[in-house]
Amino acid sequence: MSTVAQKRLFHEYKNLSTNPPDGITAGPITEDDMFHWEALIEGPQGTPFEGGVFAAELKFPKDYPLSPPTMKFVGGGVWHPNVYPNGTVCISILHPPGDDPNHYEHASERWSPIQSVEKILISVMSMLAEPNDESPANVEAAKMWRERRSDYERKVRDEVRKGLGL
Amino acid sequence: MEQTFDLPDSTDWLGTPLSLLTPLESALRCQVCKDFFDNPVITSCCHTFCSLCIRRCLSTEGKCPACRSSDQELKLRRNWAVQELVEAFQNARPSVLDLAKRAATEDREDAEVGTAQPASKKRKVDERDGSNSEVSEGRQTRSRTKGVERQTEPATMDVVEDSQDEEYVPEDGLVACPICNRRMKNEAVFQHLDNCTGDPVPPKKISFGSLQPMSPASRTLNKAPERLPTINYSLLKDNVLRKKLKDLGIPNWGPRPLLQRRHTEWMNLWNANCDSKTPKSKRELLHELGVWERTQGGSAHPSAESAGSVMRKDFDATAWSTTHESDFKQLIANARKRSDALVRTTIPSAAPAQSQESPTVEQPVEATIPTNMQKPEQPLVDLTSAAYPKIQHAQEPGESEEPYTLPG
Ligand SMILES: [Zn+2]
Ligand SMILES: [Zn+2]
Ligand SMILES: [Zn+2]
Numbered sequence: 001m002s003t004v005a006q007k008r009l010f011h012e013y014k015n016l017s018t019n020p021p022d023g024i025t026a027g028p029i030t031e032d033d034m035f036h037w038e039a040l041i042e043g044p045q046g047t048p049f050e051g052g053v054f055a056a057e058l059k060f061p062k063d064y065p066l067s068p069p070t071m072k073f074v075g076g077g078v079w080h081p082n083v084y085p086n087g088t089v090c091i092s093i094l095h096p097p098g099d100d101p102n103h104y105e106h107a108s109e110r111w112s113p114i115q116s117v118e119k120i121l122i123s124v125m126s127m128l129a130e131p132n133d134e135s136p137a138n139v140e141a142a143k144m145w146r147e148r149r150s151d152y153e154r155k156v157r158d159e160v161r162k163g164l165g166l
Numbered sequence: 167m168e169q170t171f172d173l174p175d176s177t178d179w180l181g182t183p184l185s186l187l188t189p190l191e192s193a194l195r196c197q198v199c200k201d202f203f204d205n206p207v208i209t210s211c212c213h214t215f216c217s218l219c220i221r222r223c224l225s226t227e228g229k230c231p232a233c234r235s236s237d238q239e240l241k242l243r244r245n246w247a248v249q250e251l252v253e254a255f256q257n258a259r260p261s262v263l264d265l266a267k268r269a270a271t272e273d274r275e276d277a278e279v280g281t282a283q284p285a286s287k288k289r290k291v292d293e294r295d296g297s298n299s300e301v302s303e304g305r306q307t308r309s310r311t312k313g314v315e316r317q318t319e320p321a322t323m324d325v326v327e328d329s330q331d332e333e334y335v336p337e338d339g340l341v342a343c344p345i346c347n348r349r350m351k352n353e354a355v356f357q358h359l360d361n362c363t364g365d366p367v368p369p370k371k372i373s374f375g376s377l378q379p380m381s382p383a384s385r386t387l388n389k390a391p392e393r394l395p396t397i398n399y400s401l402l403k404d405n406v407l408r409k410k411l412k413d414l415g416i417p418n419w420g421p422r423p424l425l426q427r428r429h430t431e432w433m434n435l436w437n438a439n440c441d442s443k444t445p446k447s448k449r450e451l452l453h454e455l456g457v458w459e460r461t462q463g464g465s466a467h468p469s470a471e472s473a474g475s476v477m478r479k480d481f482d483a484t485a486w487s488t489t490h491e492s493d494f495k496q497l498i499a500n501a502r503k504r505s506d507a508l509v510r511t512t513i514p515s516a517a518p519a520q521s522q523e524s525p526t527v528e529q530p531v532e533a534t535i536p537t538n539m540q541k542p543e544q545p546l547v548d549l550t551s552a553a554y555p556k557i558q559h560a561q562e563p564g565e566s567e568e569p570y571t572l573p574g
Binding site for chain 2: 004011012014096
């Protein structure tokens with residue numbers, strides 16, 4: 001039995017493997033469970049995340065793509081205003097238009113069934129480069145980013161180095 | 167890491183001389199389900215989706231998923247032209263793809279023999295094939311009138327009749343199969359539907375359930391199916407809603423929110439079926455409702471359903487690292503000795519197709535992403551703050567490029 005969600009996820013998987021965007025790798029952890037993916041994202045150049053490789057976990061609801069997946073960085077090390085201390089990513093594309101925790105978000109930036117894993121991952125790359133501190137998931141990181149930018153960047157670089165085992 | 171994909175996809179054309187068919191095939195696929203359009207309908211904002219896909223979107227959110235303008239399912243209109251296109255394309259696809267793949271293999275063999283740079287040789291080959299229409303002409307001119315004829319075929323929906331009024335229902339805690347009327351536990355109904363022979367239980371003194379078994383008489387009625395109206399659930403009391411579901415011939419057990427969701431799904435399945443040139447039988451629709459019930463409805467495993475709110479803490483690092491070990495090692499290695507060149511991270515098995523593919527496409531900058539029209543023009547790794555707004559914009563569903571959006 002293959003549902004709409006499974007088929008759709010399979011299409012996305014196939015597309016991402018044959019045609020991956022720069023700096024992004026993603027796919028299901030096992031092909032038996034299309035609802036649980038792993039992604040690797042390179043830290044964008046020109047940002048303190050540059051040189052890092054970040055692993056994240058994506059979980060898809062059964063009614064995907066009507067509802068968006070959730071995304072969580074695993075293994076820690078992402079010190080960022082829009083990433084909860086436990087790694088969960090909080091950006092507009094991961095929120096359905098109905099649910100608007102961040103009132104500044106335009107509906108157009110939020111989840112819609114024609115969005116995709118690829119667009120989410122590209123958004124997350126953008127987010128790493130350009131935090132949105134209006135409603136931070138990590139208040140401490142947001143404060144640091146706002147008030148002590150060089151400390152923030154140093155901390156991020158340290159985490160990146162640690163993550164690479166250097 | 168060999169991957170086996172058995173689902174036909176627009177990317178099947180990549181790596182063949184006909185890679186330009188990738189965006190064409192993408193345009194013939196629904197952006198919601200990524201499948202070929204199935205009973206395509208056009209919205210009042212002029213976007214096309216499968217009838218069922220857009221109905222599900224509209225009953226979830228009330229907005230077009232492409233442009234987010236408000237729309238109503240009442241305004242959906244069938245898009246016959248797209249349907250014909252899809253049918254014609256699907257008909258031609260296997261043989262054209264076969265030809266293209268054989269051509270690709272021959273090219274590879276040529277390239278292995280030759281001493282010239284593979285990349286430049288490949289490009290020449292592709293240019294030649296791109297302008298060569300021989301391959302497809304024969305099939306493109308095939309006229310297809312089948313679809314038009316079929317439109318007028320009488321629908322074969324079973325008419326649900328409101329036969330019973332307040333009939334006696336045994337208090338056995340069981341429910342009747344909507345097809346054969348055998349009584350069974352709630353949870354067993356959908357499973358049973360998969361095997362239900364449809365043979366009605368011999369009529370007894372007591373009538374079970376409101377839906378009569380399909381009688382030959384009702385089967386030959388051949389009335390066009392009537393669309394189901396939307397219901398304002400807030401105006402209906404529990405027992406009225408339950409009665410309604412029963413009258414529709416769908417299971418009416420479960421808590422109130424499930425009843426509403428089940429009714430909505432049924433309405434979408436039913437009304438989408440009304441858009442079909444070859445409507446399915448009610449039994450097939452019930453089967454589809456059963457699939458829904460098992461994955462998202464009353465028989466779904468609640469743990470899977472709540473994935474949205476519960477993030478598993480014990481992420482299986484072992485499984486992950488075995489699957490992605492090589493990727494990860496490569497990424498780490500790249501990261502360590504990063505030069506200023508763009509680092510491409512690919513799943514290893516995809517790499518060969520990729521490198522053959524890049525030169526065949528006439529896109530100026532992003533040769534690495536040959537077919538995705540909605541790609542940000544900026545290289546992704548160059549995410550300076552100046553580039554950021556552009557990227558954001560690229561995520562917004564734009565009107566013009568819509569049909570070419572690739573899944574991701
Ligand atoms: Zn669809
Ligand atoms: Zn629209
Ligand atoms: Zn039955």
